[in-house]
Amino acid sequence: MEDELDEVARTANFSGVVRVEQDGEVFEKAYGLAHRGYNIANTVGTRFAIASGCKAFTALAVVSLIDDGTLSYDTKARELLGDDLPLIDDEVTVRHLLAHRSGIGDYFDEEVITDINEYVLPVPVQNLLHIEQYLAILDGYPQKFPPGTGFAYNNGGYVVLSLIAERASGVPYHDLVRQRVCEPAGLAGTEFLRSDSLGEGTAIGYLPIDGEWRTNVFHLPIRGGGDGGIYTTAADVxxxxxxxxxxxxxxxxxxxxxxxPHSEIPEDKLRYGLGFWLHESTSEVQLVGWDAGVSFKTVHQPEPGITRTVLGNTSDGVWPVARFLNGIRR
Incomplete structure (x- = not known):
């Protein structure tokens, strides 16, 4: 497998880490550079941003608040939003948001954005450090359909969830995820980092612009929110x-x-739960992330205990490698 994987990685110009766990054994290997300017190689312990893979962390923080009675699945978003984001339907609930069935307008609509490398946020990225600051980019998007009547993948909905969780608990969202998800799971290498202060052992995201590799520092919020932006390692996944x-x-x-399964998405041969993508017919569970300078996919099969994870610090490098691993699975 390794020789074939090396060829796939070379052809795809893959930069990142591959980790496969099966039958009690672990295979992991790093490719490419974490920092191109200083020629620092990725290692199997390098931390990578995982974009929308973070949605599972947001969902778990919210569900932990549901489990302790702070929230319920039927809590209406309006109860915590008050007069903020008036275009969100008053009937939208926490469950709707978790399942991408809220129908609210999305500030980062992936059906509209055709080139992730060209997209820029409508406010300076350094103004998106705390969750309350995201209100500036969430407002002004009309409801698309009545809550609960359909599925539409929605980044803004998960930012709204992080805002609800923060207001309901009284704990800042990033601390809430650390306390409710990372610490119980023992994820010592998983953290929301500032893009201008990533620290040692962390991969910088790169994207091709005007024929050269440039960092994604101007493309993403300076610190991630409910819809994406946490950093982690292959082992932590x-x-x-x-x-x-x-x-x-x-x-x-x-x-x-x-x-x-809360929704069927036959066009993608997938289903969706609450924060997790699901295989169309098996118990396989997936997390996927994609953004400027970030690509990520992890697939877990609970019964045999097989996990296949690919993390990358370019926008598209992960997908050929993930398809290769999918093709050799048992």
Missing amino acids: SAFWRAFFAGRIVPEQQVAEMVR
């Missing part, structure tokens, strides 16, 4: 899956609810 299905983050009855 595996630890996350183990902790999640063992009920160490939220109780097992909540785990079952989160990986229960």
Whole structure:
């Protein structure tokens, strides 16, 4: 497998880390550079941003608040939003937001954005450090359809969830995720980092602009929010899956609810739960992330305990490698 993987990685110009766990054995390998300017190589322990893979962390923080009674699945967003974001339908609930069935307008609509490398935020990225600051980019998008009547993947909905969680708990969102998800799961290498202060052992995201590789520092919020932006390692991703299905983050009855299909997406041969993509017919669970200078996919099969994870610090490098791993699975 390794020789074939090397060729796929070379052809795709892949920069990142691959990790496969199966039958109690671990294969992992790093490719490319974490910092192109200083020629620093990626290692198997390098931290990478995972874009929308972060939605599972947001969902788990919210569900932990549901489990302790701070929120409920039927809590209406308006109860916490007050007069903010008036275009959000008053009937939108936490469950609608978790399942991408809210129908609210999306500030980052992936059906409209055709080139992730060209997209820029409508406000300076340094103004998006705290969750309350995201209100400036969430407002002004009309409701698309009545809550609960359809599925539409929605980045803004998960930022709204992070805002609701922060207001309901009284704990800043980034601290809430650390306390409710990372610490119970033992994810020592997982953290929301500032893009202008990533620190040692962290990959910088790169994208091709005008024929050269440039960093993504001007393309993403300076610190991630509810819809994406946490940094993690390949080993922590595996630890996350183990902790999640063992009920160490939220109780097992909540785990079952989160990986229960709430929507069918036949055009993608997938289903969706609450914060997690689901295989169309098996128990396989997936997290996927994509942004300027970021690509990520992890697939976990609970019954045999197989995990395949690919993290990358370019916009598209992960996908050929992930397809290769998918093709050799048992």
